[in-house]
Amino acid sequence: MELLSRTRPPLHGIERTGRTIHSCSATTERMFVRENASLQNTERLSRIRKQLLRPELSPSSYDTAWVAMVPLSGSPHILCFPQCVEWILQNQRRNRSWGQSQVESSVDKDILSSTLACVLALKRWNIGTKHIQRGLRFIGKYFSVVMDEQIVAPIGFNVIFPGMLSLAIGMGLEFPVRQTHVHGILHLREMELKRFGIVNSGMKIVPYFLILSVL
Structure with a gap:
Protein backbone atom coordinates (compact mmCIF):
# COMPACT_ATOMS: atom_id res chain seq x y z
CA MET A 1 0.00 0.00 0.00
CA GLU A 2 2.81 2.39 0.83
CA LEU A 3 4.54 1.56 -2.48
CA LEU A 4 1.39 2.29 -4.45
CA SER A 5 0.91 5.47 -2.52
CA ARG A 6 4.43 6.65 -3.30
CA THR A 7 4.22 5.86 -7.04
CA ARG A 8 0.80 7.46 -7.60
CA PRO A 9 1.17 11.01 -9.04
CA PRO A 10 -0.15 13.76 -6.82
CA LEU A 11 -3.71 14.75 -7.67
CA HIS A 12 -2.92 18.47 -7.62
CA GLY A 13 -0.22 17.86 -10.24
CA ILE A 14 -2.77 16.32 -12.60
CA GLU A 15 -5.07 19.28 -12.05
CA ARG A 16 -2.26 21.70 -12.89
CA THR A 17 -1.44 19.71 -16.04
CA GLY A 18 -5.10 19.75 -17.07
CA ARG A 19 -5.32 23.49 -16.52
CA THR A 20 -2.13 23.98 -18.54
CA ILE A 21 -3.46 21.93 -21.47
CA HIS A 22 -6.78 23.80 -21.35
CA SER A 23 -4.95 27.13 -21.19
CA CYS A 24 -2.78 26.23 -24.20
CA SER A 25 -5.83 25.10 -26.13
CA ALA A 26 -7.69 28.33 -25.37
CA THR A 27 -4.65 30.40 -26.33
CA THR A 28 -4.30 28.51 -29.61
CA GLU A 29 -7.99 29.00 -30.33
CA ARG A 30 -7.76 32.74 -29.68
CA MET A 31 -4.72 33.00 -31.94
CA PHE A 32 -6.58 31.13 -34.68
CA VAL A 33 -9.60 33.41 -34.34
CA ARG A 34 -7.40 36.53 -34.49
CA GLU A 35 -5.53 35.25 -37.54
CA ASN A 36 -8.78 34.30 -39.26
CA ALA A 37 -10.30 37.71 -38.48
CA SER A 38 -7.14 39.42 -39.72
CA LEU A 39 -7.30 37.42 -42.96
CA GLN A 40 -10.97 38.30 -43.44
CA ASN A 41 -10.25 41.98 -42.82
CA THR A 42 -7.39 41.89 -45.33
CA GLU A 43 -9.61 40.27 -47.95
CA ARG A 44 -12.40 42.74 -47.20
CA LEU A 45 -10.06 45.72 -47.53
CA SER A 46 -8.69 44.32 -50.78
CA ARG A 47 -12.21 43.88 -52.15
CA ILE A 48 -13.21 47.42 -51.15
CA ARG A 49 -10.04 48.82 -52.70
CA LYS A 50 -10.82 47.07 -55.99
CA GLN A 51 -14.38 48.37 -55.93
CA LEU A 52 -13.15 51.92 -55.37
CA LEU A 53 -10.62 51.67 -58.18
CA ARG A 54 -12.99 49.87 -60.55
CA PRO A 55 -16.58 50.56 -59.47
CA GLU A 56 -19.15 48.14 -60.89
CA LEU A 57 -22.16 50.27 -61.71
CA SER A 58 -25.23 49.00 -63.50
CA PRO A 59 -25.56 50.78 -66.84
CA SER A 60 -28.63 52.96 -67.29
CA SER A 61 -30.65 51.80 -70.29
CA TYR A 62 -32.08 55.29 -70.73
CA ASP A 63 -28.71 57.08 -70.67
CA THR A 64 -27.08 54.42 -72.83
CA ALA A 65 -29.80 54.86 -75.44
CA TRP A 66 -29.25 58.60 -75.73
CA VAL A 67 -25.49 58.15 -75.98
CA ALA A 68 -26.05 55.50 -78.66
CA MET A 69 -27.86 58.08 -80.81
CA VAL A 70 -24.82 60.36 -80.99
CA PRO A 71 -23.26 60.33 -84.49
CA LEU A 72 -19.58 60.56 -85.25
CA SER A 73 -18.42 64.16 -85.54
CA GLY A 74 -18.64 65.21 -89.17
CA SER A 75 -20.31 61.93 -90.17
CA PRO A 76 -24.01 62.01 -89.24
CA HIS A 77 -24.64 58.53 -90.63
CA ILE A 78 -21.93 56.78 -88.59
CA LEU A 79 -22.25 55.72 -84.95
CA CYS A 80 -19.93 57.42 -82.53
CA PHE A 81 -20.47 54.79 -79.83
CA PRO A 82 -21.28 51.43 -81.47
CA GLN A 83 -20.67 49.63 -78.17
CA CYS A 84 -23.75 51.36 -76.75
CA VAL A 85 -25.93 50.05 -79.57
CA GLU A 86 -24.49 46.59 -79.02
CA TRP A 87 -25.30 46.85 -75.31
CA ILE A 88 -28.91 47.71 -76.14
CA LEU A 89 -29.18 44.71 -78.45
CA GLN A 90 -27.77 42.40 -75.80
CA ASN A 91 -29.80 43.67 -72.85
CA GLN A 92 -33.44 43.62 -73.86
CA ARG A 93 -35.35 41.82 -71.12
CA ARG A 94 -37.49 38.74 -71.60
CA ASN A 95 -40.64 40.83 -71.24
CA ARG A 96 -39.43 42.95 -74.23
CA SER A 97 -38.48 45.97 -72.14
CA TRP A 98 -35.28 47.72 -71.16
CA GLY A 99 -34.73 48.95 -67.64
CA GLN A 100 -33.25 48.28 -64.22
CA SER A 101 -36.20 46.81 -62.36
CA GLN A 102 -35.25 43.77 -60.27
CA VAL A 103 -38.68 42.22 -60.81
CA GLU A 104 -39.42 41.05 -64.34
CA SER A 105 -43.16 41.67 -64.01
CA SER A 106 -42.73 45.15 -62.52
CA VAL A 107 -43.58 47.94 -64.96
CA ASP A 108 -43.37 51.64 -64.18
CA LYS A 109 -42.97 54.88 -66.10
CA ASP A 110 -39.19 54.78 -65.78
CA ILE A 111 -39.04 51.41 -67.56
CA LEU A 112 -41.37 52.67 -70.28
CA SER A 113 -39.10 55.70 -70.80
CA SER A 114 -36.02 53.48 -70.98
CA THR A 115 -37.72 51.13 -73.42
CA LEU A 116 -38.86 53.93 -75.72
CA ALA A 117 -35.39 55.52 -75.64
CA CYS A 118 -33.78 52.20 -76.62
CA VAL A 119 -36.31 51.75 -79.43
CA LEU A 120 -35.45 55.23 -80.70
CA ALA A 121 -31.72 54.49 -80.58
CA LEU A 122 -32.10 51.32 -82.64
CA LYS A 123 -34.42 53.01 -85.11
CA ARG A 124 -31.98 55.91 -85.41
CA TRP A 125 -29.48 53.51 -86.99
CA ASN A 126 -31.98 51.06 -88.51
CA ILE A 127 -30.59 48.23 -86.39
CA GLN A 133 -40.98 45.53 -82.69
CA ARG A 134 -40.80 43.78 -79.33
CA GLY A 135 -40.20 47.11 -77.61
CA LEU A 136 -43.16 48.71 -79.37
CA ARG A 137 -45.42 45.84 -78.32
CA PHE A 138 -44.26 46.22 -74.72
CA ILE A 139 -45.02 49.95 -74.74
CA GLY A 140 -48.42 49.33 -76.33
CA LYS A 141 -49.27 46.68 -73.76
CA TYR A 142 -48.52 48.97 -70.83
CA PHE A 143 -49.51 52.30 -72.34
CA SER A 144 -52.14 52.67 -69.63
CA VAL A 145 -49.26 53.10 -67.15
CA VAL A 146 -48.19 56.21 -69.05
CA MET A 147 -51.65 57.72 -68.67
CA ASP A 148 -52.16 56.73 -65.03
CA GLU A 149 -51.61 59.85 -62.93
CA GLN A 150 -51.61 57.78 -59.74
CA ILE A 151 -48.34 56.08 -60.70
CA VAL A 152 -45.18 57.90 -59.65
CA ALA A 153 -43.32 59.40 -62.60
CA PRO A 154 -39.71 60.55 -63.02
CA ILE A 155 -39.15 64.31 -63.07
CA GLY A 156 -40.20 65.76 -66.40
CA PHE A 157 -41.87 62.54 -67.57
CA ASN A 158 -44.98 64.32 -68.87
CA VAL A 159 -42.76 66.33 -71.19
CA ILE A 160 -39.96 63.91 -72.03
CA PHE A 161 -42.00 60.79 -72.78
CA PRO A 162 -44.46 62.55 -75.11
CA GLY A 163 -41.47 64.22 -76.77
CA MET A 164 -39.89 60.84 -77.44
CA LEU A 165 -43.25 59.53 -78.60
CA SER A 166 -43.53 62.37 -81.09
CA LEU A 167 -39.98 61.69 -82.29
CA ALA A 168 -40.78 58.00 -82.75
CA ILE A 169 -43.89 58.79 -84.78
CA GLY A 170 -41.81 61.14 -86.92
CA MET A 171 -39.42 58.23 -87.57
CA GLY A 172 -42.31 56.18 -88.90
CA LEU A 173 -42.79 53.93 -85.87
CA GLU A 174 -46.30 52.75 -85.11
CA PHE A 175 -47.51 51.96 -81.61
CA PRO A 176 -50.23 49.35 -81.05
CA VAL A 177 -52.44 51.80 -79.14
CA ARG A 178 -55.46 53.92 -79.92
CA GLN A 179 -54.74 57.20 -81.65
CA THR A 180 -56.86 59.00 -79.09
CA HIS A 181 -54.45 57.84 -76.37
CA VAL A 182 -51.46 59.00 -78.39
CA HIS A 183 -53.05 62.39 -78.97
CA GLY A 184 -53.88 62.59 -75.27
CA ILE A 185 -50.24 62.08 -74.30
CA LEU A 186 -49.02 64.61 -76.85
CA HIS A 187 -51.57 67.11 -75.58
CA LEU A 188 -50.33 66.48 -72.05
CA ARG A 189 -46.87 67.65 -73.12
CA GLU A 190 -48.28 70.89 -74.48
CA MET A 191 -50.14 71.49 -71.23
CA GLU A 192 -47.00 70.84 -69.18
CA LEU A 193 -44.95 73.23 -71.29
CA LYS A 194 -47.55 75.93 -70.81
CA ARG A 195 -47.72 75.24 -67.09
CA PHE A 196 -43.96 75.52 -66.56
CA GLY A 197 -43.34 78.29 -69.08
CA ILE A 198 -42.67 81.69 -67.51
CA VAL A 199 -43.07 84.91 -69.44
CA ASN A 200 -40.36 87.37 -68.48
CA SER A 201 -39.72 90.50 -70.53
CA GLY A 202 -41.28 88.86 -73.55
CA MET A 203 -38.92 85.86 -73.36
CA LYS A 204 -40.05 82.31 -72.66
CA ILE A 205 -38.04 80.66 -69.88
CA VAL A 206 -38.19 76.89 -69.65
CA PRO A 207 -37.02 74.90 -66.61
CA TYR A 208 -33.71 73.06 -66.93
CA PHE A 209 -35.18 69.55 -67.05
CA LEU A 210 -37.35 70.59 -69.99
CA ILE A 211 -34.26 71.70 -71.88
CA LEU A 212 -32.77 68.25 -71.28
CA SER A 213 -35.84 66.65 -72.81
CA VAL A 214 -35.00 67.97 -76.27
CA LEU A 215 -31.28 67.13 -76.21
Missing part, protein backbone atom coordinates in the same frame (compact mmCIF):
# COMPACT_ATOMS: atom_id res chain seq x y z
CA GLY A 128 -32.41 45.47 -84.52
CA THR A 129 -35.79 45.39 -86.24
CA LYS A 130 -37.03 42.53 -84.07
CA HIS A 131 -35.90 44.30 -80.91
CA ILE A 132 -37.76 47.42 -82.02
Whole structure:
Protein backbone atom coordinates (compact mmCIF):
# COMPACT_ATOMS: atom_id res chain seq x y z
CA MET A 1 0.00 0.00 0.00
CA GLU A 2 2.81 2.39 0.83
CA LEU A 3 4.54 1.56 -2.48
CA LEU A 4 1.39 2.29 -4.45
CA SER A 5 0.91 5.47 -2.52
CA ARG A 6 4.43 6.65 -3.30
CA THR A 7 4.22 5.86 -7.04
CA ARG A 8 0.80 7.46 -7.60
CA PRO A 9 1.17 11.01 -9.04
CA PRO A 10 -0.15 13.76 -6.82
CA LEU A 11 -3.71 14.75 -7.67
CA HIS A 12 -2.92 18.47 -7.62
CA GLY A 13 -0.22 17.86 -10.24
CA ILE A 14 -2.77 16.32 -12.60
CA GLU A 15 -5.07 19.28 -12.05
CA ARG A 16 -2.26 21.70 -12.89
CA THR A 17 -1.44 19.71 -16.04
CA GLY A 18 -5.10 19.75 -17.07
CA ARG A 19 -5.32 23.49 -16.52
CA THR A 20 -2.13 23.98 -18.54
CA ILE A 21 -3.46 21.93 -21.47
CA HIS A 22 -6.78 23.80 -21.35
CA SER A 23 -4.95 27.13 -21.19
CA CYS A 24 -2.78 26.23 -24.20
CA SER A 25 -5.83 25.10 -26.13
CA ALA A 26 -7.69 28.33 -25.37
CA THR A 27 -4.65 30.40 -26.33
CA THR A 28 -4.30 28.51 -29.61
CA GLU A 29 -7.99 29.00 -30.33
CA ARG A 30 -7.76 32.74 -29.68
CA MET A 31 -4.72 33.00 -31.94
CA PHE A 32 -6.58 31.13 -34.68
CA VAL A 33 -9.60 33.41 -34.34
CA ARG A 34 -7.40 36.53 -34.49
CA GLU A 35 -5.53 35.25 -37.54
CA ASN A 36 -8.78 34.30 -39.26
CA ALA A 37 -10.30 37.71 -38.48
CA SER A 38 -7.14 39.42 -39.72
CA LEU A 39 -7.30 37.42 -42.96
CA GLN A 40 -10.97 38.30 -43.44
CA ASN A 41 -10.25 41.98 -42.82
CA THR A 42 -7.39 41.89 -45.33
CA GLU A 43 -9.61 40.27 -47.95
CA ARG A 44 -12.40 42.74 -47.20
CA LEU A 45 -10.06 45.72 -47.53
CA SER A 46 -8.69 44.32 -50.78
CA ARG A 47 -12.21 43.88 -52.15
CA ILE A 48 -13.21 47.42 -51.15
CA ARG A 49 -10.04 48.82 -52.70
CA LYS A 50 -10.82 47.07 -55.99
CA GLN A 51 -14.38 48.37 -55.93
CA LEU A 52 -13.15 51.92 -55.37
CA LEU A 53 -10.62 51.67 -58.18
CA ARG A 54 -12.99 49.87 -60.55
CA PRO A 55 -16.58 50.56 -59.47
CA GLU A 56 -19.15 48.14 -60.89
CA LEU A 57 -22.16 50.27 -61.71
CA SER A 58 -25.23 49.00 -63.50
CA PRO A 59 -25.56 50.78 -66.84
CA SER A 60 -28.63 52.96 -67.29
CA SER A 61 -30.65 51.80 -70.29
CA TYR A 62 -32.08 55.29 -70.73
CA ASP A 63 -28.71 57.08 -70.67
CA THR A 64 -27.08 54.42 -72.83
CA ALA A 65 -29.80 54.86 -75.44
CA TRP A 66 -29.25 58.60 -75.73
CA VAL A 67 -25.49 58.15 -75.98
CA ALA A 68 -26.05 55.50 -78.66
CA MET A 69 -27.86 58.08 -80.81
CA VAL A 70 -24.82 60.36 -80.99
CA PRO A 71 -23.26 60.33 -84.49
CA LEU A 72 -19.58 60.56 -85.25
CA SER A 73 -18.42 64.16 -85.54
CA GLY A 74 -18.64 65.21 -89.17
CA SER A 75 -20.31 61.93 -90.17
CA PRO A 76 -24.01 62.01 -89.24
CA HIS A 77 -24.64 58.53 -90.63
CA ILE A 78 -21.93 56.78 -88.59
CA LEU A 79 -22.25 55.72 -84.95
CA CYS A 80 -19.93 57.42 -82.53
CA PHE A 81 -20.47 54.79 -79.83
CA PRO A 82 -21.28 51.43 -81.47
CA GLN A 83 -20.67 49.63 -78.17
CA CYS A 84 -23.75 51.36 -76.75
CA VAL A 85 -25.93 50.05 -79.57
CA GLU A 86 -24.49 46.59 -79.02
CA TRP A 87 -25.30 46.85 -75.31
CA ILE A 88 -28.91 47.71 -76.14
CA LEU A 89 -29.18 44.71 -78.45
CA GLN A 90 -27.77 42.40 -75.80
CA ASN A 91 -29.80 43.67 -72.85
CA GLN A 92 -33.44 43.62 -73.86
CA ARG A 93 -35.35 41.82 -71.12
CA ARG A 94 -37.49 38.74 -71.60
CA ASN A 95 -40.64 40.83 -71.24
CA ARG A 96 -39.43 42.95 -74.23
CA SER A 97 -38.48 45.97 -72.14
CA TRP A 98 -35.28 47.72 -71.16
CA GLY A 99 -34.73 48.95 -67.64
CA GLN A 100 -33.25 48.28 -64.22
CA SER A 101 -36.20 46.81 -62.36
CA GLN A 102 -35.25 43.77 -60.27
CA VAL A 103 -38.68 42.22 -60.81
CA GLU A 104 -39.42 41.05 -64.34
CA SER A 105 -43.16 41.67 -64.01
CA SER A 106 -42.73 45.15 -62.52
CA VAL A 107 -43.58 47.94 -64.96
CA ASP A 108 -43.37 51.64 -64.18
CA LYS A 109 -42.97 54.88 -66.10
CA ASP A 110 -39.19 54.78 -65.78
CA ILE A 111 -39.04 51.41 -67.56
CA LEU A 112 -41.37 52.67 -70.28
CA SER A 113 -39.10 55.70 -70.80
CA SER A 114 -36.02 53.48 -70.98
CA THR A 115 -37.72 51.13 -73.42
CA LEU A 116 -38.86 53.93 -75.72
CA ALA A 117 -35.39 55.52 -75.64
CA CYS A 118 -33.78 52.20 -76.62
CA VAL A 119 -36.31 51.75 -79.43
CA LEU A 120 -35.45 55.23 -80.70
CA ALA A 121 -31.72 54.49 -80.58
CA LEU A 122 -32.10 51.32 -82.64
CA LYS A 123 -34.42 53.01 -85.11
CA ARG A 124 -31.98 55.91 -85.41
CA TRP A 125 -29.48 53.51 -86.99
CA ASN A 126 -31.98 51.06 -88.51
CA ILE A 127 -30.59 48.23 -86.39
CA GLY A 128 -32.41 45.47 -84.52
CA THR A 129 -35.79 45.39 -86.24
CA LYS A 130 -37.03 42.53 -84.07
CA HIS A 131 -35.90 44.30 -80.91
CA ILE A 132 -37.76 47.42 -82.02
CA GLN A 133 -40.98 45.53 -82.69
CA ARG A 134 -40.80 43.78 -79.33
CA GLY A 135 -40.20 47.11 -77.61
CA LEU A 136 -43.16 48.71 -79.37
CA ARG A 137 -45.42 45.84 -78.32
CA PHE A 138 -44.26 46.22 -74.72
CA ILE A 139 -45.02 49.95 -74.74
CA GLY A 140 -48.42 49.33 -76.33
CA LYS A 141 -49.27 46.68 -73.76
CA TYR A 142 -48.52 48.97 -70.83
CA PHE A 143 -49.51 52.30 -72.34
CA SER A 144 -52.14 52.67 -69.63
CA VAL A 145 -49.26 53.10 -67.15
CA VAL A 146 -48.19 56.21 -69.05
CA MET A 147 -51.65 57.72 -68.67
CA ASP A 148 -52.16 56.73 -65.03
CA GLU A 149 -51.61 59.85 -62.93
CA GLN A 150 -51.61 57.78 -59.74
CA ILE A 151 -48.34 56.08 -60.70
CA VAL A 152 -45.18 57.90 -59.65
CA ALA A 153 -43.32 59.40 -62.60
CA PRO A 154 -39.71 60.55 -63.02
CA ILE A 155 -39.15 64.31 -63.07
CA GLY A 156 -40.20 65.76 -66.40
CA PHE A 157 -41.87 62.54 -67.57
CA ASN A 158 -44.98 64.32 -68.87
CA VAL A 159 -42.76 66.33 -71.19
CA ILE A 160 -39.96 63.91 -72.03
CA PHE A 161 -42.00 60.79 -72.78
CA PRO A 162 -44.46 62.55 -75.11
CA GLY A 163 -41.47 64.22 -76.77
CA MET A 164 -39.89 60.84 -77.44
CA LEU A 165 -43.25 59.53 -78.60
CA SER A 166 -43.53 62.37 -81.09
CA LEU A 167 -39.98 61.69 -82.29
CA ALA A 168 -40.78 58.00 -82.75
CA ILE A 169 -43.89 58.79 -84.78
CA GLY A 170 -41.81 61.14 -86.92
CA MET A 171 -39.42 58.23 -87.57
CA GLY A 172 -42.31 56.18 -88.90
CA LEU A 173 -42.79 53.93 -85.87
CA GLU A 174 -46.30 52.75 -85.11
CA PHE A 175 -47.51 51.96 -81.61
CA PRO A 176 -50.23 49.35 -81.05
CA VAL A 177 -52.44 51.80 -79.14
CA ARG A 178 -55.46 53.92 -79.92
CA GLN A 179 -54.74 57.20 -81.65
CA THR A 180 -56.86 59.00 -79.09
CA HIS A 181 -54.45 57.84 -76.37
CA VAL A 182 -51.46 59.00 -78.39
CA HIS A 183 -53.05 62.39 -78.97
CA GLY A 184 -53.88 62.59 -75.27
CA ILE A 185 -50.24 62.08 -74.30
CA LEU A 186 -49.02 64.61 -76.85
CA HIS A 187 -51.57 67.11 -75.58
CA LEU A 188 -50.33 66.48 -72.05
CA ARG A 189 -46.87 67.65 -73.12
CA GLU A 190 -48.28 70.89 -74.48
CA MET A 191 -50.14 71.49 -71.23
CA GLU A 192 -47.00 70.84 -69.18
CA LEU A 193 -44.95 73.23 -71.29
CA LYS A 194 -47.55 75.93 -70.81
CA ARG A 195 -47.72 75.24 -67.09
CA PHE A 196 -43.96 75.52 -66.56
CA GLY A 197 -43.34 78.29 -69.08
CA ILE A 198 -42.67 81.69 -67.51
CA VAL A 199 -43.07 84.91 -69.44
CA ASN A 200 -40.36 87.37 -68.48
CA SER A 201 -39.72 90.50 -70.53
CA GLY A 202 -41.28 88.86 -73.55
CA MET A 203 -38.92 85.86 -73.36
CA LYS A 204 -40.05 82.31 -72.66
CA ILE A 205 -38.04 80.66 -69.88
CA VAL A 206 -38.19 76.89 -69.65
CA PRO A 207 -37.02 74.90 -66.61
CA TYR A 208 -33.71 73.06 -66.93
CA PHE A 209 -35.18 69.55 -67.05
CA LEU A 210 -37.35 70.59 -69.99
CA ILE A 211 -34.26 71.70 -71.88
CA LEU A 212 -32.77 68.25 -71.28
CA SER A 213 -35.84 66.65 -72.81
CA VAL A 214 -35.00 67.97 -76.27
CA LEU A 215 -31.28 67.13 -76.21
